[in-house]
Structure formats: structure tokens, C-alpha cells
Amino acid sequence: MSILLTDAIKLGNWSCYQAIKIQKKKDKKERIGSNMTMSIPTKSEVNKEELCFYGSDPGAVKHGNFINYYSFHDVQERINNLHPQMFPTPIDNKLICLDIGCNTGDLTKAVYEYLKSLYPNCDIHILAVDIDSALIFRAKESNSYPYITFSTSNIMSEEDRLPIIHFLKSYKRMKFDIVFCFSVTMWIHLNNGDNGLLEFLQYLKHISNTIVIEPQPWKCYRKAQKRVKKSGNTFELYNHLKIKSGVDIIIENILKTDLYCKIYESPSSSWDRKVQSFQLTMESVNKC
């Protein structure tokens, strides 16, 4: 599979389609947490062809499902932007986490190690999901952590959200202790419009005690649209978005409602992104 994906980078979509053909067979066998405690199948509503990059540019993707993301975004630099204050005190010596849009899982694994260094005696379980089953296949292939479960899931699909809730309930939790959402909001916004973004932010609060989020500012949207336009395509909803400049501030303001408050904001990274942490007030009453 990794050979096919390397080829996909070099050759463009032909290899991508080959990878998808193989992946379809693998999908039949896919079970959430096959290496772990759960065995609930997930189903993504997204058309597989929609997950290929446009033309021969692996950067021209519809969902941010870059096949070579970690070759241009250093994981350690991302971890350096985290801070212990972002995280809650573990309950029952356990942290049950969700990572939304995990790509090939490189950052998920580094976050797991980071949390483990903060809480060495704590059981840390992460469910990491991505819309693109080829990325999840690669994440699973290189996963040596039994406490990280990778699963294909479109977080905007009601059906795909069910196994996520089953995972949570298997740990007898009403909400995840931490939900990570690194560089995903823009892709959800571009593909689901303003209402989709707003619904997603409500969903985040519904399932999380702590939200650790790295939202993309508006200039990233412009760049993404430019990249797909070069290959003769477009984000159809781009010109209809009413939430535009200041989108990151709007996201922050929404996440600061319903008893959640911001407890930490990192400095901007070298690529001008901030990581913020929001906690349900009951948890963070002394920190706000």
C-alpha cells in the first residue's frame, strides 16, 4: 500500500484509483478497534473518487486529505505548541480521547506520547478518525500503540458518528475527556457550508469535556481555493460562505458558549496557526 501511495504522489490519480480499488477490499474487513475492544463497522458516505486529488497535484484535495501531509508539517513542531495547561486532570486515571481528521496518524501518535509523558500512570485511549480510508489504512499499518484505534469516519455523517458514541460508552463516559481537532475546521466548512461548520462546533461541545483545536484562518481558505482552481476545479460553496474573514475568532466565540471557556492559547506557529483549549466550565472553574 505504501508503494502505491508513493506512486500516487509521483504519477497522479491513476495510482490513487489503484489504491482505492485495493482499499475497497480492505474496507469490507474494517472494524472500529479491530486491534482493541470494539468491533463495530463504520461506513463513510463520501464517494471514494471525491477523495482523490485533482489532476497531478497531491496538494489539490477536497477534504485536506493530503497523502504527504507530514512531509511538510513537522510533527515535533506541532507538539512544541502544546502546553500542559491545555489538558484536564484525568478522572479514574484514564483519559478517553478523540482525534478528528487524523490523516496518517503521525500527530495522533505524537500526541499520545506527549500525554503519556504528562500522565505516565494514566491509561490513555485515543480513537482517531479520518474521512479517507486510504489514510486510515496507512495509519493502522504503522501503528504500534495498542491504545490508539484508527477508524474511517466522516465526522459530518450521522451514521459514522454512531460508532464514535459506542466507543465512548464502552468506557462509561458521557463525553470524551479530550477531543482534538487540528487543522480540520476549514475542510468541514468548505464542504458543508456555514451551517455545517456551526453544527460541527455544537457537536464538538456535545461530545467533549475539553476541546483542543487548531482552526485555520481565512487566508488558508483562499490558498486552498487557489490550489484547486489551478487544476480546473473549485470549492462550490466557497463563494456562498458568509462566515469568512475572522472565521477563527467566530469559532472561538462559539466554543466559548454553553459553559465552555478558553483555558489556553498557544503562540502562533511558524505557519501562523494557534492551538486553543476550551473546557467545560465545571472542569475549569478555577482556570478561566
Ligand SMILES: C[S@@+](CC[C@H](N)C(=O)[O-])C[C@H]1O[C@@H](n2cnc3c(N)ncnc32)[C@H](O)[C@@H]1O
Ligand atoms: C489538513 S489535515 C490535518 C491532519 C491532522 N489533524 C494534523 O493536523 O496533523 C485534515 C484532515 O482532516 C480529514 N478530514 C476532512 N474532513 C473530514 C471529515 N468530514 N471527517 C473526518 N475527517 C476529515 C482529512 O482527510 C485530513 O486528513
